[in-house]
Amino acid sequence: MKKVLLFALIGLSLTVNAQNKKSKSTAKNKKVTIVDNKKVTPVEKKKVVYQVFTRLFGNTNTANKPWGTIEENGVGKFNDFTDKALQEIKGLGVTHIWYTGVPHHALVRDYTNIGISNDDPEVVKGRAGSPYAVKDYYNVNPDLAINPANRLQEFEALIARTHKNGLKLLIDIVPNHIARKYEGKNNPKGVKDFGAEDNISVEYDRNNNFYYIPEQRFEVPTSDDYRPLNGESNPLIDGKFEEYPAKWTGNGSRLAKPDINDWYETVKVNYGIRPDGSKDFPELPNGFEKKSYKEHFEFWKDKDVPSSWIKFRDIALYWTAKGVDGFRYDMAEMVPYEFWSYMNSAIKMKNPNAFLLAEVYNPNEYRNYIFLGKMDYLYDKVETYDHLKAVIHGKTTPDGLTDIQNRMRDIEHHMLHFLDNHDEQRLASPEFAGSGEKGKPLMVISTTLSSSPTMVYFGQEVGEAGNEDAGFGRRSRTSIFDYVGVPNHQRWMNNGKFDGGQFSKSEKELRDFYKRLLNFTIKSEALMGKFQEIQSVNRQETSNYGQNVYSFVRWSANEKLIIVSNLSPDINEMFDLKIPADVIKEWKLKDGTYLLTEQLYGVAHTLKVSNGVGIVKISLKGSESFILKL
Incomplete structure (x- = not known):
């Protein structure tokens, strides 16, 4: 038996050496090993997504002044993702990196010298702004570039650098809503801006990009507890924002003056859903949940679809052509799954291996978005994540995990597992597990329970607890709205050395645990x-x-x-x-x-x-x- 194994290993070694000498033109083909004159295709292995909040990842400033400016609190750049940083991320056991907050979104900073208009702080959350209020889908956040005028080229260089280091990358697309002040100043030839051809005299038209509140002017939301920029003086803070007629707000509010808790910095995109909830577009025929993405693509080829469908499909294909390997879709369940069938099948026709991840929280809709919407993966938030959190809080036993796994047996591969992300309380925060050490068993279960991908949020692997009061963002979550540092992560970053040189003993041990666990999962066939x-x-x-x-x-x-x-x-x-x-x-x-x-x-x-x-x-x-x- 040992001799047979030895000869097999020798044969495998010779095969690998021979394959390495082949031209790079075959690199995209699926790898096949020859053993005993038979072709052996590698078994699919787990994927691990490492989410980084791009603006915060490379920031070495430790001031953390509430509501601090870039000058006071610092900001990370695309260039901070050096070869060394990317190799360390890959070495953690990561296959995909999700660069969160890349598309150009509304923020409070003057970039008028490169042709970007200033944003009104009254419709921007925080100072750095929400990454989910995209202002221009055909360019990237100027904060992230060493030279803001060349920001797109700097991101393109990061795409190439990421691939060179053996990682695939995702960025966000947010089809449900866009910034209140969207300005497509970098549109490709022939692409018209959102709303440019809308009939603004009516609430709804199938080919309008927005819903309107006819003959009413938008009013800035007010609150006794909140002042834009924490009361700082700004020439645009005057209690007004010019929008006539007012548009529906991103979360669906139909008030001309949204509530302060609404997504008032965004406007809702119209996909052909009438105000009464009925559908104003072709629907997929019965049985299409069993069809391939190619058959979905063929179905839509000759169909007349709403304008917003075409605009977002073109946005996705623009970034796919630049080498982006997939997308994380914000609040996907607020957009009809027929649109996702249309867009995702178009993406897959360009890149069959595209990684398509959606934020969906309604278990009753999971199968629609997977099988009809052609999503690869959905957040497993309200089932596995919520149950594990309840266990660590002493509210239940872990036994219910079995029922969750059995109920989702047909879709478990599609349900991405996580314990930390930009929306949720940090795993190590007192509000969740209380420390990185206490989060370890949750992480083992989360990564090994199913065949689904695993997601880790940067800083999770070193016990980041999100203790900072950043300004608009509050403690227990690392703020996505402010310029802020991430202390535990900064100690690993060690001023750009990415070697954990400032680690405490417990932080070093925790990262070692994650490295062992994640590397095991991406190699394991049993998982x-x-x-x-x-x-x-x-x-x-x-x-x-x-x-x-x-x-x-x-x-x-x-x-x-x-x-x-x-x-x-x-x-x-x-x-x-x-x-x-x-x-x-x-x-x-x-x-x-x-x-x-x-x-x-x-x-x-x-x-x-x-x-x-x-x-x-x-x-x-x-x-x-x-x-x-x-």
Whole structure:
């Protein structure tokens, strides 16, 4: 057996060497290895997305003055993503990087010298502005460039640098709404601005890009608790913003004077949904949930679709042509899935491997957006994320994770798992897990429970808690509206060395844990294979099996895993973990003793099979997990 394996490895080595000598023209083809004169296609592996808030990633300034300017608090640039930085991100176990906040959005800073109009602080959230109030989709945020006049070229260089370092990249597209003051000053030839051809005398027209409130002027929202720029003087702060007639606000408000809690900095885009909610466009025929993206593309080729559909499709194809490998779609469920079928199929025709991720929070709509909207992945927020958060808060046990996994068995591959992102409270914040250490078992479960991709938010891997009062943004979330530093991340960045040179011992150990975990997941075949819960049998039959322990098995033809986590930070757990007879039978194990190797830190365990049932002696410290490989 060893000789056969040795010859196979020698053959594999010769094959790889021969492939390396081939011309680069074959690089885009799917890799095939020759073993025993047979073609072997690699098994699909997990994907890991590393979300970076681009404006904050490279900022070394530690002042963190509330409402601070760029001069006071600093700002990160595209150029801060050096080869070294990107290699360190890739080495963490990352396959895709999501550059958040790249498209040019409204902000309070004077760039009139390069032809950009000033934005009114009364319709901008914070000073740095919301990345989801896009002002010009055909260019990028000038704050992010060393030379703002050459900002697009600097981002194009980052695209090339990202690819050179073996990573794929995503950017945001926000089809539901755009900035209140959208100005497409960089439109390609023939592309007209949003609203340029609208009939503004009516509330709704199928080919209008916006919804209107006829004969009413927009009024700036007011509040006793909020003043733009925290009361700082600015020539544009006068209680007025010129918009006539007023447009519907991004979250759907139909008031000429939106509430201060509405998305007042944005306007709603019209996709051919009438004000009564009915659809004013062709609908997909029955059975199209089973059709390929190519068949969806063919369906739309001869269809008359609303103007906004065409505009956003063209925006996506513009960035696809520049080498962007995919998109994260903000609030996708506020846009009809027929549009997504139209746009996503067009993207896939240009790049079949495009990574298309959508923010959807309604479980009843998941399958529509996956199968009809042709999304690759949706946020698994209201199921897995919310349950794990409830467990760590002591509101429930982890047992419900099994039901979630079983209910979503047909779509589990499409449900992206995360514990931290720009919208949510930081995993290490007191409002969530309380520390990076306490978040470890949640992360193990989140990354290994299903075949879905994993997402990590920059700073999560070093225990960033989001403690800063940045101004418009408040603590527990790293602000997306302000110029601010990210302290734990800055200690890893170490003034551009990206070596953790300023780390504390706990930060170093936490990042090492993430590196071990994520690199294991992107190499594991079992994590793309089958899932079976062993929670119920252990809950019922295993003594000393703690309320906050969760266990399950994952396997493929070549790899078998037993995963067990202690979600309690304060209680050590000791018990005999039972591997039920149906799993032992499926794995074709005979009575006897088998070696298990823990995949994060290499600790050996033993599986004893007797009368067709397995037992593993487990001793877990607080917040500890084992990934045991047979």
